[in-house]
Amino acid sequence: MHLTYGFYPGCVILTEQYAYEIAARNVLPLLDVKLVDLNNISCCGEPLMSMNKTTWLYLAARNMAIAERNGLDVVCLCNACYLSFSKAKKLLKEDLGLLEKINSILSIEGLKYTGESRVKHLVEVLHDDVGVDRIREKIRFKLAGLKLASYTGCHLLRPSSIVKVDDPENPSKLNRLVEALEASSPHYPEELECCGAGLLIPKPDGGLSYASTQLKAVFNRGFDGVVTVCPACHKMLDGKQAAINQTLGLNVELPVIYYIQLLGLAMGLSVRDVGLHLNQSPCDKLVAKVRWNG
């Protein structure tokens, strides 16, 4: 079984969350998922939603048009990109006048958007397309004994009229993916709360207070770590953990790891192969447990 997707990493992964891309490129081929690099892609437009609707729509549409030109569906690794594309898709499907306007601008670049390419997030590809059973088959090291918080993130769940990845009030796909690695992933009351990444531009300290709320909740509930699937969430919980501890006087030491990194480790890849050396949070604690349970 071979699954092929146009690879759309998005700004944050390309320019700073390198670990996610490293892990994805090393792990996905082992699950027979082929990533095809797309040329001429750009920002998905999500931050531009706040500035100008047309600019956002244009950026979203151009990337999807590029995938279409290559006859490929798109896999996003970032929740914000996923929402940007999904929202644009819906709008351009329902408003033909808008579609015409965007296509007339796209023609400047020789592009055209038809809406043919589907857009999926990595969680969908792993859970729905690859499947939990196949993942289980590929595991060499089990994570039994680890209790991990599955943090799906806002933009994969809401609004459910646009993104249909999982049950918005009771998501479980990421939990099942984590459980496929034989770790336990119980639900916790704060799992639907936002990480605050959306506030980084307009109000950074606000964003930190969001992230600290999430970190404190997960830490106090005795989880061994947080599993993320979005580079924005990861940046807040992993990258900003030290700053949060310092600014807000906390003492949270919580490993934060991308699911694909965890999967890679469980499949026997090295720390370097999944880019874990770049995670800022204390992930070595987690690694030690993985090796021991082999």
Next chain:
Amino acid sequence: MDEYDVLIVGGGVAGLQASIDLAGIGLKVYLVEEKHALGGHAAQLYKIAPQLIDSREVVEELAGKAFRNVKIALYSNVKSIREAGGYFMVEVEEKPKYVSWSICNGCLKCVEKCPIKTSYNSMKTITIPAIYTIPGNTPPRKPIIDAGRCLYFKDRSCRICEETCPVNAIDFNQKTLTSMLKCKFIIIATGFNMYNPSRVGEYIYDKHPNIITGLELELMSNPSGPTGGNIVKPSSNKPPRSVAIISCVGSRSEKHLKHCCRIGCTAGLKHAYYILDKLPEAEVYILYNDMRVPGRSYEEFYRLIRDKGITLIRGIPSEIRKLSDEELSMKIYDEASSKLYRLIADLVVLEAGVEAKLGRVNIFNIPIREDGFPESISILNTFETPVPNIFVVGCAQSPLNIAESITQAQAVTGRIIAKIRGNTNLH
């Protein structure tokens, strides 16, 4: 083939009232009820607002009169109807009870012994065995076996009810009985479904025992209920310290039921009354969107409850979160003080919406509106459908309270008499 003047589908208060009135003027009435008991939702209530009278008395009076004067087929459904020469040809199917009611003495020992437990009508604190009576004050109190859940029918592995029964009333060999009848008029009084609170995921109904629906509180408050009338939190069977009653769950929402349920605000006040009546020390909060209590005596009812010392907050919580095995936490914005609060309750009561039933089981081919309720001919004939001689009354027609349902049932009698006498075309 038996011939009747009126077929009534549904044995709740509306159907019962109509059957009594029509039989009372000498018409031949046949009442079909799909459950094995009468009384509908009203029989599951403890008290009826705004007078706070015992629901049991109302239901028993109606059921008593109906049993004496009307031909009633319990545990039966209308299978098909056909029009022919100005009559309706109706096929009625009586499901096998697997209990001989003529022998059964209603001791209900079989019900106590049955090992199966399933939640009733999406209400998680109300469980019924495979041989069961309908929860509430639902006459007659005799059980049937639900073959779909019974172990005997699955693999012959259990016969406890048969072994327990002191009068040998269990009969696993009963069969479905089909009969045909002919009638001139049909009154549909099939009632409503309570909107399933699990569908409002943010209120985590499935995830915590101390979140219950208003209907569950009614059954719990009833002295004949599972706790002997004591209001307790399911997690520990102890009385709650603080109760949050949330209105409008699944109602007036583009995402669930668009319509107002008509009875939720009253029900919330009534539930607050039950709690304070039995637990005077409890803190009771009603979290509401609007307080809709129109009608005679309703404003007085609202003041009566309000003055007992409940806290009414205009503000609906976005979500409920588990705080502990006993407690739930929710944030509310209070309009009046313009502040955000956290409320901690160890019992939460959800006033769930009223969902139209007819939209799903419409063998009568009545045109159904977008909200699932049937079309009426006009504002002057709300209970007359576009299909001649078929009427819909009670909550099958529209969200109504008990008094309104009964009034509609009484009104339809007048309409039928007028039609029989032929003077329906006054201009």
Next chain:
Amino acid sequence: MSIEASGSYSLIGRFIYCCFLSVSIVMVLIDLMTSKESRWSSSKSVLSIVGDQKPYSCYQCSKCSSGCLSAELLELMPHQVVSMIKLGFLDEVISSDIIWLCAYCLKCVERCPQNVAPAEAILALRNIAFEKGVKTPEGYRLILENVFETGWIQSFQPVISRDGEIYVRDDLDLPKKPEISNMDSFREALAKTLGEES
């Protein structure tokens, strides 16, 4: 006024009457805290940006605000923003800080029983703020500049590993940075989107 009244008297009278009329048409709803008048017609411009969402559908259940983390942490009350749009006090909201306090978590959109979608209304207000040149967070401007320059929101950042090593993207085993081959067309198209205001 009798027909016999002198011409100038009736002219002045009518002029005063018209002044009164025009003033009273404008002054329908006044915010007593700010003395500002509502301009209901400007609410419609929000609706045209947002599309389906209807601030006037709001029935003030405050379900959005009770679930909003920014309400708890940062004092943004989505239902109040919606109400101000509905009443026509756009200028006040656009020039305030509160529309920049939304994290766009979309809980309000998910849960609102009337599909008002406060977060989307807030985005529309942000769009108007940019259009009008009202004070906006600098970060957005930098992002737009970078997208124009390179196609991405920021330049490629160096990162520090847990054991203190500094890495740039080229050090890591990753393909070449994706670039847009025809930047001129891209910039032309982007400029067009900004020139074409909604």
